[in-house]
Amino acid sequence: MSNIHNFGAGPAKLPSEVFDELEEELVNFNGTGISLMETSHRSATYIKLNAEIQDVVRRLLNVPQNYKILFLQGGGQGQFAGVPLNLMSRTGTADYVITGIWSVIAAREARKYGNVRFATPQQDSYVNIPDLSTWDLDPNASYVHICDNETIDGVEYDFIPNTNGVPLVADMCSNIMSKKFDITKFGAVYGCAQKNIGTAGVTMVIVREDLLNQAMPACPSVFDWTLTAKNNSILNTPPMQAIEVMGRVLKWIERNGKLEKMEELAVKKSSMIYDYIDQSNGFYYAPVEKRFRSKMNIPFRVGPPKGDVDLENQFIEDAEKQGLIQLRGHRWNTSLRLQFGHC
Numbered sequence: 001m002s003n004i005h006n007f008g009a010g011p012a013k014l015p016s017e018v019f020d021e022l023e024e025e026l027v028n029f030n031g032t033g034i035s036l037m038e039t040s041h042r043s044a045t046y047i048k049l050n051a052e053i054q055d056v057v058r059r060l061l062n063v064p065q066n067y068k069i070l071f072l073q074g075g076g077q078g079q080f081a082g083v084p085l086n087l088m089s090r091t092g093t094a095d096y097v098i099t100g101i102w103s104v105i106a107a108r109e110a111r112k113y114g115n116v117r118f119a120t121p122q123q124d125s126y127v128n129i130p131d132l133s134t135w136d137l138d139p140n141a142s143y144v145h146i147c148d149n150e151t152i153d154g155v156e157y158d159f160i161p162n163t164n165g166v167p168l169v170a171d172m173c174s175n176i177m178s179k180k181f182d183i184t185k186f187g188a189v190y191g192c193a194q195k196n197i198g199t200a201g202v203t204m205v206i207v208r209e210d211l212l213n214q215a216m217p218a219c220p221s222v223f224d225w226t227l228t229a230k231n232n233s234i235l236n237t238p239p240m241q242a243i244e245v246m247g248r249v250l251k252w253i254e255r256n257g258k259l260e261k262m263e264e265l266a267v268k269k270s271s272m273i274y275d276y277i278d279q280s281n282g283f284y285y286a287p288v289e290k291r292f293r294s295k296m297n298i299p300f301r302v303g304p305p306k307g308d309v310d311l312e313n314q315f316i317e318d319a320e321k322q323g324l325i326q327l328r329g330h331r332w333n334t335s336l337r338l339q340f341g342h343c
């Protein structure tokens, strides 16, 4: 196994130390004699774990007390619905900044629940974040939605936009916990666990308290942030094992230099590849403008800018022989893609 290098964008690689810990506790969680999977979510064991993991999140991201940390199910796409269901009722309209495929999908889902405006012009390809001065923001919007790291297109914000008092909501599914940021500049952020902080099953939402209590009447209870907060994320049976894996990864991050170190490593690892691509005399091609290149996901082509399918297939085949696996890009985008999580 040691010669396997997994570049899958998600589900992504987890630290081996975490696996060792999980192996040890799998059938006998914390000396209880049973696994966490068989433990009641109302038990003191789980209530303690739930609090402990929320505390790690609070410490890592410096989350103030007026923000709630919620653990939900339904993945990133669940929150594409969860965000409008919880936040759009105030004015019935929301602004979406379109910088890649995931922000398009988020906007499409939100349209089911109200009026969605595109704050930036449609583009044929996504290679940058349009300059903030060109954004057409509606002061009446209930919120402004951004995708902080476009996993498929490899475009990442290097700034937090000022939305003039309209709550900013960020999809951080593929870069949460990869850098330090000021959470107080956001009304809410959300991230599914399986890319950077664990395994599929749990999605974290961090939301400012004053944005609660406005869910649409039709909002399913399991997506209702206010109900979830009131029930301390134990409204119904939580995906406890997935939450435990996430907790283990977050504690691993805390022990290994916190977010400063994760960011430093992400810059280091991604620069090695971008530099190689840039110095390849066009043999490899990375389409995204340098400033907005993702430190998490690197889409690139082999051959000309639109790629050479035969060369790319050969690249994948040869890479796999070397133990470099899951390099092929998303089915919605044919470029190859490297992912850099934490390990």
Ligand code: PMP
Pocket (backbone or CB within 6 Å): 010, 074, 075, 076, 077, 078, 102, 147, 149, 150, 151, 152, 171, 172, 173, 174, 192
């Ligand atoms: N947003 C982004 C940025 C993503 O990369 C993904 C997953 N690829 C999603 C949302 C959707 O996440 P999920 O598969 O958990 O619904």
